Amino acid sequence: MAGGFPTDTRGNGIVGVIPVLFSAALFVYFASLMPTIAATEVIRMTLPWIPSLGIELAFLVDGLSLTFSLLISGIGTLVLLYSNTYLAGHPQYARFALFLTAFMVSMLGLVLADDLILLFVFWELTTLTSYMLIGFSHEAEKSRRNALQALFVTGAGGLAFLAGLILLAAATGTTSISGIIAQGSALKEHAMYLPILILLLAGTFTKSAQVPFHFWLPNAMAAPTPVSAFLHSATMVKAGVYVMARMHPAMSGTDVWLWTLTIFGAVTAVFASLLALRQTDLKQALAYTTLMALGTLTLFLGQESGYAMTAFATFLIVHSLYKASLFLVVGCIDLSTGTRETDQLGGLGRIMPITAVAAALAALSMAGFPPFLGFIGKELKYAGAIAVASEPVLVAGAALLSNALMLAVAGVVAFRPFWRGTVPSSQSPQEAPWQMWAGPIILASLGAIFGIYPDLLQVALVAPTVVSLTGEVGEVKELQLWAGFNIPLILSVATFVLGLVLYARHVQLRALLERGFRAIPNLDKGWDKFLDGLKAFAKWQTQLVQNGKLSSYLFGTFLTIAAGILLTLIYTGMPMIAVDLSDVEWKHTSIALLTIAGALLALVTNSRIAGIAALGVVGIGIAMIFIVFSAPDVAITQLLVETLVVVLVAVVMLRLPSLPKAEFRLNHALLSVAVGASVSLILIAVVSSPLDLRLTEYFEVTSWPEAYGRNIVNVILVDFRALDTFGEIAVVVIAALSAYALLRTTRKGDQK
Amino acid sequence: MNSVILRVGTRYLAGLLLVFSFYMMLRGHNEPGGGFIGGLTGATGFVLYAIACGTQDARAALRVMPQTIAIWGLGIALAAGLFAALFGDALFTGQWLFIGATEDDKGLPLSSVLVFDIGVYLVVFGSILTLVFAMEEEI
Numbered sequence: 001m002a003g004g005f006p007t008d009t010r011g012n013g014i015v016g017v018i019p020v021l022f023s024a025a026l027f028v029y030f031a032s033l034m035p036t037i038a039a040t041e042v043i044r045m046t047l048p049w050i051p052s053l054g055i056e057l058a059f060l061v062d063g064l065s066l067t068f069s070l071l072i073s074g075i076g077t078l079v080l081l082y083s084n085t086y087l088a089g090h091p092q093y094a095r096f097a098l099f100l101t102a103f104m105v106s107m108l109g110l111v112l113a114d115d116l117i118l119l120f121v122f123w124e125l126t127t128l129t130s131y132m133l134i135g136f137s138h139e140a141e142k143s144r145r146n147a148l149q150a151l152f153v154t155g156a157g158g159l160a161f162l163a164g165l166i167l168l169a170a171a172t173g174t175t176s177i178s179g180i181i182a183q184g185s186a187l188k189e190h191a192m193y194l195p196i197l198i199l200l201l202a203g204t205f206t207k208s209a210q211v212p213f214h215f216w217l218p219n220a221m222a223a224p225t226p227v228s229a230f231l232h233s234a235t236m237v238k239a240g241v242y243v244m245a246r247m248h249p250a251m252s253g254t255d256v257w258l259w260t261l262t263i264f265g266a267v268t269a270v271f272a273s274l275l276a277l278r279q280t281d282l283k284q285a286l287a288y289t290t291l292m293a294l295g296t297l298t299l300f301l302g303q304e305s306g307y308a309m310t311a312f313a314t315f316l317i318v319h320s321l322y323k324a325s326l327f328l329v330v331g332c333i334d335l336s337t338g339t340r341e342t343d344q345l346g347g348l349g350r351i352m353p354i355t356a357v358a359a360a361l362a363a364l365s366m367a368g369f370p371p372f373l374g375f376i377g378k379e380l381k382y383a384g385a386i387a388v389a390s391e392p393v394l395v396a397g398a399a400l401l402s403n404a405l406m407l408a409v410a411g412v413v414a415f416r417p418f419w420r421g422t423v424p425s426s427q428s429p430q431e432a433p434w435q436m437w438a439g440p441i442i443l444a445s446l447g448a449i450f451g452i453y454p455d456l457l458q459v460a461l462v463a464p465t466v467v468s469l470t471g472e473v474g475e476v477k478e479l480q481l482w483a484g485f486n487i488p489l490i491l492s493v494a495t496f497v498l499g500l501v502l503y504a505r506h507v508q509l510r511a512l513l514e515r516g517f518r519a520i521p522n523l524d525k526g527w528d529k530f531l532d533g534l535k536a537f538a539k540w541q542t543q544l545v546q547n548g549k550l551s552s553y554l555f556g557t558f559l560t561i562a563a564g565i566l567l568t569l570i571y572t573g574m575p576m577i578a579v580d581l582s583d584v585e586w587k588h589t590s591i592a593l594l595t596i597a598g599a600l601l602a603l604v605t606n607s608r609i610a611g612i613a614a615l616g617v618v619g620i621g622i623a624m625i626f627i628v629f630s631a632p633d634v635a636i637t638q639l640l641v642e643t644l645v646v647v648l649v650a651v652v653m654l655r656l657p658s659l660p661k662a663e664f665r666l667n668h669a670l671l672s673v674a675v676g677a678s679v680s681l682i683l684i685a686v687v688s689s690p691l692d693l694r695l696t697e698y699f700e701v702t703s704w705p706e707a708y709g710r711n712i713v714n715v716i717l718v719d720f721r722a723l724d725t726f727g728e729i730a731v732v733v734i735a736a737l738s739a740y741a742l743l744r745t746t747r748k749g750d751q752k
Numbered sequence: 753m754n755s756v757i758l759r760v761g762t763r764y765l766a767g768l769l770l771v772f773s774f775y776m777m778l779r780g781h782n783e784p785g786g787g788f789i790g791g792l793t794g795a796t797g798f799v800l801y802a803i804a805c806g807t808q809d810a811r812a813a814l815r816v817m818p819q820t821i822a823i824w825g826l827g828i829a830l831a832a833g834l835f836a837a838l839f840g841d842a843l844f845t846g847q848w849l850f851i852g853a854t855e856d857d858k859g860l861p862l863s864s865v866l867v868f869d870i871g872v873y874l875v876v877f878g879s880i881l882t883l884v885f886a887m888e889e890e891i
Contacts, residue, residue, distance in 0.1 A: 632784035633784045633785070633786065633789065636776075636784060636785075636789050637788060637789055637792065640789065640792035640793060640796060641792065643796060644792065644795065644796060644799060644880060644884075647799055647803070647884070648883070648884060648887060651884070651887050651888055652887060707846060707865070708781070708848060708861060708863070709781040709782055709865075710781070710782040710783075711780060711781055711782050711783055711784065711785070711786070713786070714780045714781055714785070714786040714869075715781065717786060717787075717788070717872075718780075718781075718786070718787065718846075718865045718868050718869050718872070719844075719846045719865050722833060722844035722846075722865075722868055723833070723843065723844050725829075725868075725872060726829055726830065726833060726844070726868075729825070729826060729829060729871070729872055729875040729876070730826060732822075732875055732876065732879045733822045733823060733825075733826050733875055733878075733879055735879070736819070736822060736878070736879035736880070736882040736883050737819060737822075737882070739882075739883055739886065740819065740882050740883065740886045743886040743887065743890040744886070744890070
């Protein structure tokens, strides 16, 4: 692996600068909204989109969405600045910047959307763009696999999510999210509450990587490091958390909500922190700490108390700041030394002082030391946990254990590589260029500034977010560095002690965990087998349905037609069929006889040319029926198509050997009788019921005054229903081109 | 097929069919006809030509690849539909211009609907010839 930073730090020219400026402008815009939001007001913007379905391009800026927007656009700016150097001179940087910017905008749309359908569109856009980003190094097999895994897991969750949203819209009668929240607790008493909850949570849990759907997230580390930083801090995985937070006022408070979120959150938090300590790769270790954070956030969303909500809002910000910062630091270490393995790193503090400071600031916040914001976040976590009426011991215990493990991981990731050991002789590290340390330093310093002046954050973001979460003003709790001697403080001290012990013993612990986790089944290992099984099933299924025999396709098609019509007729009750033959004239009879004769001839002949001609007779007979019943346009079309079909078929058929002697096949005979009988029955049924002439009359009246045409058929085709015609001719072109391509390829195949 | 009578007859028939196909298309708005029927008629003329004189001659007589014609047709139809947007109407709303219209005579009507129909004509014409020529040549 070649280490070292790009020598040309000018980045990628204009392609690299524009995205940075764009996202910075977005950040400034969102920042300018802060005073309004701090006054606990909300900003709405609505554009009509699909008025017939009541779906609007509705956007809402309130505390919750503004907090997310600032994190997304702010971290996005720094990540884009960082990437411009990290990937300087990469031949596909333009593509990368496009994906990353598109991802950021989708994420912003997701948190600002105030309409369920709009929310879903952005939800899926984040899935798609993150797939592009995770699989950006598409030459690597592993990268492609992991990108696909992320796409499948979150995509499958997305389907459940869509179903949940549709049920939600049906249950509440609106797609507006504010409208649903305004209905208050009506949703919780609705009969569909449980299915809606399960489906929505299936979506959010897969997106936010809760155990047991967590396996895709560490694998998503295949992405370039800046992408990981962005994906893990403010976006993607936070989308699930965001949706749970958004739905909190309307859906929380029930036992199912409380227990599902609490248990999944607690299990994910503890499980992930143990896994994090087990890793030797810095990036992997950080990835698991993200899982821990997601679990903790979910845990808090399960509750309803003001403490839990304040803890949620604070920890959300704390985590985004330190996580983005640490990931970017790891990227610097990776480029500088060429490795991310803890065993091969050491003594970087003197060589990379600025990066080391950023890492230290971020890690202290992550570990929850005063006076960092992480400390306040942790205190609030404990206060929130104790405020949980039902199971304070469980929640506080999970929080204590995961926090202590976090402290240990922070030591492993941000302390050990810089301040312990010496630089191995094989490496020649150097300090990162400013574009790459600017982001970590800014983000990590914010953690310290907000920790010392918590009021800044309190008024501007935390209080409005808590209002969004609870729907009430005044629920928010004070952010304080020093809250006096109380249980949270005692728990904090316990965390430090336990955490430092865990850090000191982390090498031994790692070996222990290594053995322990081998016993636990891992969904990631089963993933490839599952995928192979799915492919095998698809192959078997395709071979069954598409066996390449034209006659079996036709058999299946006609069988479906006959069965469909007959079953419909049976279930809806056979209509009274009174066939009145009194007005049948001789010309009708003779046309019918001609057509039947043609059909019979086609059946018994063993000369191909006679068969084609016989089919032509049938077609022309049908055209004559159209003429007799005054549909000249249809008749002309039928005649012309019939002529061309005969020519086309003749071209093919005459090259083939003569037909084998016609043999009698019972199943074919039965099927043809069934199709004929069912179609005749349904036609008679249609004719004997009164025709609805409203459309015909409408076109007769309006054709001339509105479309200036007297030929109704053509006026419908080119004016009233022009869009349908356009669709049809597009199909005609596609069919012709596909057939052309097929014919051409076959010939080339033969020549080989 | 090598028949002198067919070949000589086709010279006249194919031309006539082509002229007739335009006529069918243009009268379509008020009488039986239209772009679909016109396109089919025109294609019949060239199919006949291909059978009598071979696809090579037919392609030479057509000058343009039939696929190109079909795609142009699709583009023209789309343009005719989008044209309505210039006047703030919904997609595919017919736009009309009556040249020399008086109180009781509508004059010469020109419309985006006719352009759309020409697009349909070209799509049908080009698609069928794409298929027929390819089949004649490949099989």
